[in-house]
Amino acid sequence: MDYKNFQKILIEKALAAGFSDCEVYYKGSKHFEVMIMEGEVSDYENSALQGISFRGTWQGRTGYAYTEKLTEPAADYLVAAAKEHAELLSESEWEELYHAGDAYPALEGENKALERLTTEEKILAAKKMEHAALKGEDSIASMDYCVLDTDWMETAIANSYGLSLYHAKNSVTAYVCAIAKDGEEVKTGSYFWKGNDWKQFDPVATGRKAAQIAASHLGAAPIASGKYKVVLDGPVMANFLGVFCGVFFAENIQKGFSMLGGKVGEQIAADCVTLRDDPLLPEGYASTPFDSEGVPCYNKAVVENGVLKTYLYNRKAARKDGVPSTGNGFKAGLTAPIKTAVTNFYLAPGQRSQAELLADMGEGILITDITGLHAGANTVSGDFSLSAEGFLVTDGKLGQAVEQITVAGNFYELLKNITEAANDLYFTSGGKGAPSVRVREMDIAGK
DSSP: OOHHHHHHHHHHHHHHTTOSEEEEEEEEEEEEEEEEETTEEEEEEEEEEEEEEEEEEETTEEEEEEESOOSHHHHHHHHHHHHHHHHTSOGGGOOOOOOSOOOOOOOOBOOHHHHTOOHHHHHHHHHHHHHHHHHHOTTEEEEEEEEEEEEEEEEEEEETTSOEEEEEEEEEEEEEEEEEEETTEEEEEEEEEEESOGGGOOHHHHHHHHHHHHHHTTTOBOOOOEEEEEEEOHHHHHHHHHHHGGGGBHHHHHTTOOSOTTOTTSBOSOTTOOEEEOTTOTTOTTOOSBOTTSOBOOOEEEEETTEEOOOBOOHHHHHHHTSOOOSOEEESSTTSOEEEOOSSEEEOOOSBOHHHHHHHHOSEEEEEEEEOTTTSBOTTTOEEEEEEEEEEEETTEEEEEEEEEEEEEEHHHHHHHEEEEBSOOEEOTTSEEEOOEEEEEEEEEOO
């Protein structure tokens, strides 16, 4: 049975069984993955999944149920299971469903040409990527991995109030990690590309970039501890945003899990800092016209020129504060509850290049990689202490590679100490983005 007929039948069955309202959330996906090792396919996957999340109000309580089957018996099961679940809960756990009536933005997320790619074309591109990485630098000895994925996903939400939404999107992602050697010294360098326009993907350039990153870190050494002027590479700043974005979630602020309570309208960052959540970003990694609750999405500045403009809300948190949802209620998976999440969340870029930021800094460190973010970062206080790698900057130019150092600080203070953002906006595969940023100074622990 197709999802549209299943949604219709399920809603009819639920209302007939005594549910006062209900919602059917459908998710379907297709995933292709190929891994190349030494010019041959070492791993291959081609899979498809679909599933239904059902929720409805039974005697003033919200019950949930899930299935991967779109059959009439599965619809009967969902109604019975959701009723049983609701009977175990209190009325305080009731969830109001979203009513239809709002206008939704037009957003094209599916590139039909990408779906027409053959398996042979994908494998050939992955092989080119590996070959380019192996030949990219003389010091490259082997590969850690070389993977190419294509993904297609569709989401459909329907409820008893007449809501009926659908969105499909697809993408291709290439991951490559090269291993460089110099005597006994070994370094790895990884790079990835993601988009939904195959014509923009250059497997040779992607492979060479990984090789260059690996080779550039050979000869790295620790430096003396102290306070240093710093430029954070775009991927590094994007990773900071990925870990600390929760401080802008209203549900965390309401629970006391953020230091930003009561600070809307206040200056919380440097004037050059603008943080945006843009679900309608063309070809954005996390672009969507509606959230998992059916609320229309819209582009917004969370922080603008250093001023906190809004928290991010799902519907439950919005009701507590008496404000509309910002369209940031999302499921992490089919069986997951609604939580607040960002879409394309990024620090807006500036006008100048990273090289110009380094030239202005003169002396300092370019941090190109950090590790241990989840263990070494306190997402409530904002404190962090992380292993890092990068390069010394001397007379505005990159010099000695640096390793075995620790960078420590506080995320809230980091936002205040950014002096300029570069123009090299970078997005992670999860939709967090940032350009390189120059920071007044940071504490570095070395030898």
